[in-house]
Amino acid sequence: MSSSTILSTIEFDTESEYFRATYDSTRDSASLAVVTVVSTALDRDPLNLTPLQSVIDTESLDELATETFSGHGTVDSISFCYEGFEVTVFGDGSIEADPTENA
Template sequence: MGASLVGSIESIEFCNDEGVFRASYDGSRDRASMAVLAVIAAAERCDPLDLPPLYSATDVDALDRLFRASGGGSASFHYDEFDVTVFDDGTIEVERDYS
């Protein structure tokens, strides 16, 4: 569902052992914020437009700038029912927070 938002995401996989949805995107082609929404929409099995605004969880512009100018590192934040981590290699991991 959500992968169509981001042309550079080829697949969104679920790692059952870790309980993590994982995908990779190309930061030179797509925005990190859109890639995060694509992965969460896939995890929720919903249309990305049905999700709460991402800006309620993080500074979307800062997230996009950080991973456009990839300088190493990662960013983690809580969004809706998920813990999200974006890595500078283009990997996104989304884990449902059951607490």
């Protein structure tokens, strides 16, 4: 599955110096979207990254970020460090990955 089917275009905000993308939380898991954003930002194969489940409970992440009937995840945001980024998954289906030297 290519990243284009998981995420919208991954953009780099030059002013804030972070990567941002959105995903369809009714169709795609937050954990897979996080790996896709970080691997794209690093220009690395996702299989060469540290397994995300060694950093955060991916089942809980996916459950908390899954869109509910209100159109948002059950939390406003979840932040954690992964592969040199401070990653924030928002309840609206967006993800920001801020290189830790900027965080």
